[in-house]
Amino acid sequence: MNPANGAELAGESGLLQCRDPATGRPQREQTLREGRFVGPERFFDREGRLLRERTVNERGNSEGRTAEFWPDGRLRREEHAVNGRPQGPARSFDSQGRLERLAFHGDGRELFSVSYNPAGQPTRLACPERSAMPEDRSLCGFGPAGAADTLLYFQDGGKAAQRRYENGRLMASSEWNADGAQTSEWLFEHGRRVFRRYSADGPSGAARLPAPVRREERIHEPDARPLTDRGGQLAVQRRWSANGQLIEQTRYAAGRETLEERWYANGxxxxxxxxxxxxxxxxxxxxxxxxxxxxxxxxxxxxxxxxxxxxxxxxxxxxxxxxxxxxxxxxxxxxxxxxxxxxxxxxxxxxxxxxxxxxxxxxxxxxxxxx
Structure with a gap:
């Protein structure tokens, strides 16, 4: 039977199995219902090892649990679908079986996600507006404990960022590079979003500084944008030289420049x-x-x-x-x-x-x- 030939499948029901003609190893298994692929299906690699499985509904979309597997049979990824759209928890695992990513889907989109390094430390985090699952509560500042100061890490375990969340809203964020030096921060001051960039780069041709210094600052007018959104109207923008001297300042009103000041590095x-x-x-x-x-x-x-x-x-x-x-x-x-x-x-x-x-x-x- 040719599974690509609809005429041969017409009216047939049961389990269709395809095997490699040379080795006899399974390639795929699909459920037929009156000539249509409806129900469980499984796909295998060339060695006959299970790669992925799911259930197909009347519309040809995934329904219920879908899963992918590593060659040794360990679970690689699993999620649940409703008519082809992810719904609820989704988990990914590395080849050693360690949790690599956890997410939650709802309303047709991903509401929450957190990724982990091999040591189980979070490396990336996206919080929901409302708690979606127990795992987001301590990370995103939900519940009676109040605000959460969550550390994020590089793959090798070095500190990458620290974020403060209150009921899923990002209130402050600091980031570091792989050398452990701070590179940036976002925070709220008097209701305004503030961004600061730090650098240990010295003047052109000079050695690096012993510690990072503030080099740039942007202060936005109050708005409803997320903390790290780079849009919105600016209130003040500043730049500093490597010696810490303020060298440029621009003030804005209603989106237009009203004052621009510059200084030499000598002050x-x-x-x-x-x-x-x-x-x-x-x-x-x-x-x-x-x-x-x-x-x-x-x-x-x-x-x-x-x-x-x-x-x-x-x-x-x-x-x-x-x-x-x-x-x-x-x-x-x-x-x-x-x-x-x-x-x-x-x-x-x-x-x-x-x-x-x-x-x-x-x-x-x-x-x-x-x-």
């Missing part, structure tokens, strides 16, 4: 840019500094990045070097240079020009004009 301010107003009235005001803290220039730009108002540059000694005054934006958003002044390093005014609409310069008597 001196490098840049400060403030965004005010919205739409056509938006202005970007910036101040820029040398690494000794002295101001190099000030600028003011429109939303279209065109200069407006007063722009200033400074000599290395801190004295004002030049000042340009631009008009307010016209109906097309354009601006025009109206006044230009220049000073020597000793503060002497060297040029003072008014620029007219046709581009010509009106020079102040007694001073040389700018080129």
């Amino acid at each position: 001196e301010r490098r840049e400060r840019t403030v965004l005010t107003g919205v739409g056509a009235a938006a202005r970007l005001q910036g101040e820029f500094f040398r690494d000794d803290g002295r101001l190099t220039h000030r600028s003011l730009f429109t939303a279209d990045r065109l200069p407006t108002g007063v722009q200033q540059r400074f000599h290395a000694n801190g004295q004002l070097a030049s000042e340009e005054t631009y008009s307010a934006p016209d109906s097309r958003g354009r601006t025009r240079l109206e006044v230009r002044r220049q000073w020597a390093e000793d503060g002497e005014l060297m040029a003072d020009d008014v620029l007219l609409e046709d581009g010509s310069r009106q020079r102040k008597p007694g001073l040389p004009s700018t080129p």
